[in-house]
Amino acid sequence: MKSYKIKSLIWLCCFIATAVFYYNFEQQLTFENQITNASVVDMEFEDTVEDERQDSKKSGTVND
DSSP: OHHHHHHHHHHHHHHHHHHHHHHHHHHHHHHHHHHHTOOOOOOOOOOOHHHHHHHHHHHTOOOO
16 A cells, blocks of 8 residues: 555656646747747838937037
């Protein structure tokens, strides 16, 4: 009777360890897929005259 309980405990520990391993493995694959499938947006910005004036005021130079 005692050996049955020990075997059951060992099987339970193995099952839990395997479940945790597979869960972490799946999370890692999901994370890698999210990184590789990330989309990047290309945007172009143009500085206006007002932006340049604000930048020059912040730096202390005037470019009029």
